[in-house]
Amino acid sequence: MTQAVISGSAVWNPPHVITNEELVDSYNAYSERFNSENALAIESGDAEAMPLSSAAFVYKASGIKQRYIYMKEGALDIDRMRPLIPERGDEELSHQAEMAINAAKLALLDANKRPEDIGAVIVSCAYTERAYPAIAIEVQNELGIEGFGFDMLVACSAATFALQRAFEMVCAGTTKSVLVINPELTSPQVNYKDRDGHFIFGDVSTAVVVESEQTCRSKHSYDILGTKAVTKYSNNIRSNFGYVSHATDADPFSADKLFHQAGRSVFKEVCPMAAQHIADHLSEHDLTADSLSRWWLHQANINMNLLISKRLLGRDATLEEAPIVLDEYANTASAGSIIAFAKNHQDLPAGSLGVICSFGAGYSIGSLIIRKR
Ligand code: CO8
Numbered sequence: 001m002t003q004a005v006i007s008g009s010a011v012w013n014p015p016h017v018i019t020n021e022e023l024v025d026s027y028n029a030y031s032e033r034f035n036s037e038n039a040l041a042i043e044s045g046d047a048e049a050m051p052l053s054s055a056a057f058v059y060k061a062s063g064i065k066q067r068y069i070y071m072k073e074g075a076l077d078i079d080r081m082r083p084l085i086p087e088r089g090d091e092e093l094s095h096q097a098e099m100a101i102n103a104a105k106l107a108l109l110d111a112n113k114r115p116e117d118i119g120a121v122i123v124s125c126a127y128t129e130r131a132y133p134a135i136a137i138e139v140q141n142e143l144g145i146e147g148f149g150f151d152m153l154v155a156c157s158a159a160t161f162a163l164q165r166a167f168e169m170v171c172a173g174t175t176k177s178v179l180v181i182n183p184e185l186t187s188p189q190v191n192y193k194d195r196d197g198h199f200i201f202g203d204v205s206t207a208v209v210v211e212s213e214q215t216c217r218s219k220h221s222y223d224i225l226g227t228k229a230v231t232k233y234s235n236n237i238r239s240n241f242g243y244v245s246h247a248t249d250a251d252p253f254s255a256d257k258l259f260h261q262a263g264r265s266v267f268k269e270v271c272p273m274a275a276q277h278i279a280d281h282l283s284e285h286d287l288t289a290d291s292l293s294r295w296w297l298h299q300a301n302i303n304m305n306l307l308i309s310k311r312l313l314g315r316d317a318t319l320e321e322a323p324i325v326l327d328e329y330a331n332t333a334s335a336g337s338i339i340a341f342a343k344n345h346q347d348l349p350a351g352s353l354g355v356i357c358s359f360g361a362g363y364s365i366g367s368l369i370i371r372k373r
Contacts, residue, residue, distance in 0.1 A: 004170035006163075006370060007177075007218040008111025008209035009342040011335075012102040016072035020055035020065060020199060026076035027053045027198050033078060051195055058199040063302025067202025067330035069187050070095065081192040096129045097138040099183035099205040104143060107179065107207035112217045118209070119175030121149035124162030125182050126333035126361075127189060128153065131243065139181065147175060155237070156298060156360020157229070158182060158334035159206065163356070163368055164227040166210035177211030184335045189239060191258040200300075201259070202330035206338040213373075220346045222354075222370040228281040229366045236269070237261040237361035261361075271304055274359040275311040281367050287353065289313050294344065294354035295322040299336030302326055304359075334358060348372045 031050035041047035058064055069075060074084030088094060093101075100123055108115065121143075123136035128151050136149030154161045159182045166178035186201040213223070239259050245252035282288060289312040297305045302324055309317035323344040325336065332339065337356050348354070350372050357367040 001171050002173060003213040004167045004210055004224045005213050005216050005373065006208055006222045006224060007211050007216045008107045008109070008113065009338065009345070010103050010106030010110050010207050011339050011342045012099065012106060012205040014068040014070040014099070014203045016069045017066050018069050018072060018075065020058045022076060023199055024053045024055045024058065026078060026081075027192065027195065030078040030081060030193060031195075053195045053198065061301075061303075062199065063324060063326045064199060064330045065327045068204055070099065070185055070203045071187070075187060075192060083187045085188065093142065094129060094135065094138060096123070096135050096183040096185055097142065099185060099203075100135060100139045100181040100207070101142055103183070103205035103207035104139060104179055104181050107209050110218065111209035111211070112219075113177065113209055113211070115143040115145045117215070118145045118177050118179050119147040120166075120169060120178045121145055122152060122162045122165060122178060122180045123149070123183065124152045124154065124158040124180060124334065125184050126153065126155045126158060126186060127241075129185065135183070136181075145179070154334070154364050154366075155362055156300065156333050156336075157358040157362065157364035157366040159208075159338050160334070160356060160358040160366030160368060161229055161364070163208060163210060164229055164366060167224045167227055167368070170210055170212055176215060177209060179207060179209055181205065181207040182335045182338060184333045186259075186333055189241065189259050191255055191260065194255065194260070196263060197259060197261065200331050202332050204329055204332040204335045204339065206335040206342060208338060221373045222345070223373055225369045225371055226281070226285055227366070227368050228277065228284070229364070230277055231362050231364045232273070234269070234363045236265045267301065267304060270359050270363060271307045271311070273363065274357065274365055275308045277359075277365045278308070278312060278355060278357055278367060281355070281369060285369055287369070291353055292355055293321070293348055293352040296337045296341040296344070296354060296356045297322055298358040298360060299324065299326045299329065299340060300331045300360060333360070345372075
């Protein structure tokens with residue numbers, strides 16, 4: 001069987017930043033206006049007052065300081081509370097394809113590959129901006145890649161699950177190399193009027209090249225030793241956005257159509273699942289947590305990452321062992337562990353072992369054990 005390797009990776013940052021302070025100022029202005037306009041109804045118990053948010057809470061509860069956003073205009077405007085993204089026509093490059101291509105070009109460069117070296121494109125993320133034609137096929141066309149492309153959605157585990165498909169395709173010889181891209185345009189699905197969730201997400205695009213070791217010519221590459229995926233149904237992280245709203249007469253933009261979650265329950269249920277998943281995956285390879293030099297973990301909440309690595313190591317992981325990118329990027333759905341990897345892997349010596357692991361909505365957990373070549 002062919003040995004599949006990760007030969008390139010990259011992160012593309014959208015051009016705008018929103019700090020916690022800016023976000024909280026906007027949310028609080030919106031809430032105060034709502035509370036004052038509805039003072040009588042709130043007093044009589046017919047309406048609920050909107051609670052205020054705080055930048056200090058956001059940082060303490062999540063580790064997030066700021067997030068990148070694809071279009072800042074509109075997101076902080078209390079008369080709008082959602083980004084203003086201009087609609088593009090059928091003949092124009094779609095927003096997500098543009099984000100995907102920006103990261104893909106950087107990853108190709110990192111892998112020392114040209115588009116003609118690639119055999120398949122997977123665009124995998126929490127949402128795609130349309131159903132068809134697939135964003136992956138649009139990207140494939142723009143980059144001049146032969147072969148095939150498809151989109152897949154697995155929320156926070158979209159990137160790791162796509163890397164697993166890429167690994168299998170390269171090992172099986174279905175294709176010579178795969179470009180896995182995660183254009184995470186989360187901001188249109190954020191409810192900026194919801195105190196519990198308004199701070200969680202940021203936009204980003206990441207890309208990874210997976211190919212056979214025989215064709216690998218990059219400076220920093222990793223053997224993929226094995227992959228593991230698990231899913232368990234839960235309603236604790238949910239978005240009801242979808243095409244059926246057109247027929248149900250439901251408001252297609254009501255709060256339940258946006259991202260919402262029972263954050264405490266997610267925290268309590270997902271941490272032990274993720275820790276067990278990694279322990280099981282390591283033991284399938286006769287490895288223990290101590291054998292790993294680096295943990296490129298999903299970036300939803302710093303406290304989750306600290307807890308998971310502590311459960312496995314029996315001590316706190318250092319930032320060098322388990323890098324955190326949440327402070328700069330916030331939760332970028334499936335891209336988090338890939339940002340952590342792309343920015344923190346070149347320094348490891350040959351033979352070093354690490355794990356890339358995502359955990360989130362579904363629930364879904366995906367991991368890859370990799371070794372520096
Ligand atoms: N400002 C001030 N106070 C607040 C705020 C706020 N913004 N929010 C809550 N509080 C208050 C609460 O009211 C509560 O007050 P009290 O103690 O008086 O009741 C107190 O602070 C503590 O509240 P919580 O218990 O809710 O706070 P936590 O410490 O649990 O932190 C978190 C909340 C940060 C949400 C935390 O629970 C968490 O991170 N959980 C894990 C969530 C997670 O990982 N989710 C994964 C989602 S991502 C995913 O799967 C991908 C989905 C697809 C992408 C979607 C793109 C849009």
